[in-house]
Amino acid sequence: MELTREQLGQRIRAARESCGLTQEQLAEPARLSRVAIGQIEAGARSVSSLELDRIAHAVGRDIKSFFADAFGERDALSALFRSDAELARQAELHKALYGSVAVGREMTNLERMLGIDRAHLLTATYDLPIPLSKWDAIQQGQKVATEERHRLGLGTAPVRDLCDLLESQGVRAAAVALPPNISGLTLVDGSIDVFVVVNAIHPPVRRRFSWAHEYAHVLVDRDRSGAISRSENRTDLIEVRANAFAAEFLMPTEGTLRFVQALGKGSASRSQVSIFDGSVAVQVEQRSTPGSQDIQLYDVALLTNHFGASRISALYRLKNLRLIDDPEFQRLKKEEDAGVGQTIADFLSAPETGTDKAAGDDFRRRFLGLALEAYRREDITRSKLIELAAMVGTRPGDVKSVLRSVGLD
Amino acid sequence: MTQEPTIIIITDANIIINLFRIGQLSLFGSLPPYRFHVPSDLVVEILDSAQQKALRNCIEAGQLEEIAVDMPAALPLFAELRGTMSRGEAAYLALAATGGFYIASDEKKQFRRKATQLIGEARILGTEFLLLEAIRRDQMTIRDADQFKDILAANKRATVQLIR
Numbered sequence: 001m002e003l004t005r006e007q008l009g010q011r012i013r014a015a016r017e018s019c020g021l022t023q024e025q026l027a028e029p030a031r032l033s034r035v036a037i038g039q040i041e042a043g044a045r046s047v048s049s050l051e052l053d054r055i056a057h058a059v060g061r062d063i064k065s066f067f068a069d070a071f072g073e074r075d076a077l078s079a080l081f082r083s084d085a086e087l088a089r090q091a092e093l094h095k096a097l098y099g100s101v102a103v104g105r106e107m108t109n110l111e112r113m114l115g116i117d118r119a120h121l122l123t124a125t126y127d128l129p130i131p132l133s134k135w136d137a138i139q140q141g142q143k144v145a146t147e148e149r150h151r152l153g154l155g156t157a158p159v160r161d162l163c164d165l166l167e168s169q170g171v172r173a174a175a176v177a178l179p180p181n182i183s184g185l186t187l188v189d190g191s192i193d194v195f196v197v198v199n200a201i202h203p204p205v206r207r208r209f210s211w212a213h214e215y216a217h218v219l220v221d222r223d224r225s226g227a228i229s230r231s232e233n234r235t236d237l238i239e240v241r242a243n244a245f246a247a248e249f250l251m252p253t254e255g256t257l258r259f260v261q262a263l264g265k266g267s268a269s270r271s272q273v274s275i276f277d278g279s280v281a282v283q284v285e286q287r288s289t290p291g292s293q294d295i296q297l298y299d300v301a302l303l304t305n306h307f308g309a310s311r312i313s314a315l316y317r318l319k320n321l322r323l324i325d326d327p328e329f330q331r332l333k334k335e336e337d338a339g340v341g342q343t344i345a346d347f348l349s350a351p352e353t354g355t356d357k358a359a360g361d362d363f364r365r366r367f368l369g370l371a372l373e374a375y376r377r378e379d380i381t382r383s384k385l386i387e388l389a390a391m392v393g394t395r396p397g398d399v400k401s402v403l404r405s406v407g408l409d
Numbered sequence: 410m411t412q413e414p415t416i417i418i419i420t421d422a423n424i425i426i427n428l429f430r431i432g433q434l435s436l437f438g439s440l441p442p443y444r445f446h447v448p449s450d451l452v453v454e455i456l457d458s459a460q461q462k463a464l465r466n467c468i469e470a471g472q473l474e475e476i477a478v479d480m481p482a483a484l485p486l487f488a489e490l491r492g493t494m495s496r497g498e499a500a501y502l503a504l505a506a507t508g509g510f511y512i513a514s515d516e517k518k519q520f521r522r523k524a525t526q527l528i529g530e531a532r533i534l535g536t537e538f539l540l541l542e543a544i545r546r547d548q549m550t551i552r553d554a555d556q557f558k559d560i561l562a563a564n565k566r567a568t569v570q571l572i573r
Contacts, residue, residue, distance in 0.1 A: 002481050048477035049487040049500045050450045064492070067485040109492050378519040383422075383454070383495035396456075 001067050006043030011066050012052075013041040015059040019078035019098075025091065029058035060098040062105055062191055076189035077101055080226040096176045097185075097197065103367065103391050104172050104192040110370040110388075113379045123169035123194075124151055126220050131237040141244025142253075144220060148245075149252055156255030158307045162211035163362050166196055171218055174363050175200035175207065184210040185228040186217040194218055205310045205352040209246050216245035251307045251317050259303055265295050266323050295324050297335050298344045305350035311341045364392045376408055413442040418534060419501040420445050420473070421514035422454055427536045429460050430564060431557040433543075438472025440542050445513070446474045448504060451497030482507040486527075493519060502527060513539065536561070 003011070016026050016037075023037040030037065030051055039045035047055070056063040060077050077097060126144050131137035149155070152165075159165055166173040172195040178184075183206070184198035196218065198210040210229070217227045221238055233239050260266035274281040295318060297311075304314045315336065319329045335341065345351055368389060375385040382403075389399045403409040420437070425447070428434045437445040447468070452475055455461050467473045478487060483503045490499035498520060505512045506527040514524065515535045524533055540557060543549035549557075 002485055004481065008481075008484070046477075046479040047484075048449065048479040049484060049503070050448075050453065050477070050496065052484065052488075053450070053491070053496050063488040067488050113493075375519075378522070380493045381495065381498055381516065381518070381520040383498050383520075384493055387495045 001069055003067060004043070005046055008047065008052075008066065009041045009043040011071050012047070012055060012059075014071070015055075015061050015066070015078075016041075018075070019059050019094075020081045021059065021094070025094075026055065026058055029095070030054045057102055058098065060101045065191075075191070076187040076195075076226045080185065080187070080228055090179060093179055093182075096178065099391075100174050100176045100197055101187070101192060101195065103363075104174070104195045106388055106391065107172060107363075107367055107370065108192055110367070110374050113374055114370060114377070116370075123171060123218060124148065125222055128220055128241075131241055134235075134237065134240050137237045137241040138244040140220075141216060141241040141246075142248040144216065145245045145248035146252070148219060149249065154252075156252050156258060158255070159212075159250065160308070161362075162208050162215070166211060166215060166218075167362055167366065169218075170194065171196055171215070172363070173198075173211070177201050181231045183229045183231075184214045185226065186214045186221070187226045188222055188224070194222065205304075205308070208250065208308055209310070209313065212246035212249045213242045215249070216242035220245075247313065247317055247320075250309050251303075251314065253321060255307070256303070256317060256321060257323075259306055260295065260299070260318075260323055263299050263302070265293050265299060267293055295328065295332070297332055297341050298348060300332065300336075301341060301345045301348055301350045304352050305345070305348075308352075310352050311336055311345070367392050368394065372402075372406075372408075375403075415442050415444050416511060417508070418443050418445050418511040418513050419505045420447050420451075421501060421512065421516060422451055422497055423515045424513045424536055424539070425451075425455065425464055426460060427515065427561055428539070429463050431560050433549075433557065434463055434467045435470075435472055436539055436543055436548065437467060438470065439548050440539065440546060443542070444474070445472070446476050446504075446510075448478050448497065448500040449475055450478065450500035454495060454497040476504070478504050480504075480507060490523070493523070505532070 016023070023041070024034045027034045027037050031054060032040075032051060036045060040047045040051075052066070053063055056066065060075065065071065081094070126147070128140050128144070131140055163173045163175075170193065172193060174195070174197050176197050176199070178197070178199040178201070180199070180201065182199055183202065184196065187195040187197075189195070196211070196214040198207050198214060200207075202210065213229055214227075217224075217229075217238070220241065221227050227238070229239060229242070234243070257266060273284045275284060276282075300311050300314050300318070303309075303318075304311050307314070309317070312333070315324075315329060315332055318324045319326070324332065371380070371385050371388040374380045375382065380388070385403075386396045386399050390396065400409070425434070428436055447464075452464065452468075455464055464473070468475050478484070478500045483506075486506060487499050487503035490502055494502070498516070501512060501514075502520075502524055504510065505524075511532045511534055512524060512528065513534045513536075514520065516524075521533070540549065540554045544551060544554055
């Protein structure tokens with residue numbers, strides 16, 4: 001729809017304000033002066049296609065949305081930024097997230113262009129009441145994790161690649177460098193569907209936990225347009241619920257018990273059974289060799305390698321499952337803190353994560369694959385293909401080479 | 410003698426690159442009544458430094474005019490085309506479609522189809538057209554044009570065929 005200069009200016013202002021940017025903050029990515037931004041917003045200066053394209057990117061909008069009959073002043077990411085003044089002040093975070101969202105939107109465009117229906121991929125939702133207490137939140141998180149494992153047919157097995165799993169459930173997943181206190185975020189928006197971002201600067205094993213944590217938000221909190229997981233809000237009930245989900249999803253109770261039993265551990269040191277023969281009961285007692293059931297750090301290393309968790313999170317898991325008591329937990333944690341766990345893991349060739357694919361690679365591969373297919377079907381131009389490839393770090397020369405190789409040049 | 414009316418042609422990057430490769434960027438300024446324009450969106454897409462410099466020189470010499478696409482009618486079309494085209498392509502096609510201009514482009518496939526749909530086949534000109542116009546206006550000999558054709562053919566992106 002054609003707009004007057006004033007109408008377009010008003011929409012640009014609304015989009016800027018909705019994501020908490022000042023005119024000065026928008027001026028830099030738009031490569032304009034603050035005065036020029038003010039003039040554009042007031043309708044006193046025209047905006048060129050080049051400038052509008054940069055502005056749209058900076059405010060995380062599809063450029064088409066500016067000309068839609070109904071202009072939505074809010075989107076998921078801008079709502080998130082508005083909800084947290086501190087976030088809005090972090091220019092680098094802003095840039096990184098809006099960049100990710102732009103790629104997510106292009107992915108959605110490609111899928112729509114190629115007739116890929118994500119609706120059938122969309123994962124389950126669990127309608128839960130708001131937890132009344134932390135205990136309640138933990139129970140809810142664990143219950144959903146068990147049900148979701150059952151729904152996915154995972155049994156008690158480890159989940160090898162969380163990022164793959166999310167993608168298979170229709171969730172867009174990307175790893176982006178975020179401030180250290182943010183582990184991840186979940187966005188739900190019509191233009192990007194469900195989009196999960198985890199912090200790329202965190203170690204792989206922590207990212208695994210973050211993927212699982214954000215997956216909980218996707219399953220349970222999808223009615224919210226967004227959720228951000230930061231260290232400061234870890235005691236919020238929905239964050240506690242998501243953490244309980246992640247712990248149970250990554251290391252299911254049943255699977256953990258079986259694994260520990262397979263190591264010959266985890267039984268009580270003294271077991272008593274009464275066998276009733278119809279008239280009297282015969283007492284049977286079994287005592288384990290003293291110390292034989294004590295879980296050691298090398299057991300923890302094997303457990304974490306199996307489930308792809310960190311040794312410290314596994315220690316808490318074992319404690320919560322009452323497989324170790326508090327003194328044992330303290331002893332093992334002290335050893336872990338002293339570096340013994342790493343030495344043992346190296347000796348056993350049992351790193352904390354069994355699969356350590358570079359985060360975001362799956363997303364990149366899928367994105368490039370769809371872009372190539374769209375080009376092959378002549379849905380996008382060659383220059384657009386090169387532009388899309390550049391968004392995920394692929395050089396124009398590499399695109400040209402591959403097009404020649406596959407006979408698409 | 411009546412002067413021919415000016416015909417505005419919006420040029421694509423591949424034409425600029427082709428003329429750069431044969432050292433004939435100045436042709437843009439020597440084929441009246443054609444007047445060549447290039448949108449700023451496209452200028453920033455030329456990344457090769459030598460090509461960029463030559464293009465800047467060409468603009469500064471007034472052979473090629475750099476323009477901003479800011480007409481209210483062009484912007485919504487630009488936005489729509491962005492989903493399937495690069496910024497530069499979307500800009501010059503939107504400009505040509507809403508301004509009634511010609512385009513110079515050797516692009517095929519999706520771009521050609523969309524351009525034909527928006528402005529019609531007759532308003533799409535290519536490198537071969539420019540070389541023929543140069544011959545017609547004694548700016549170039551047939552022999553020169555043949556040599557240029559060989560240079561472009563040697564390049565992987567060249568698809569020029571001179572029509573005799």
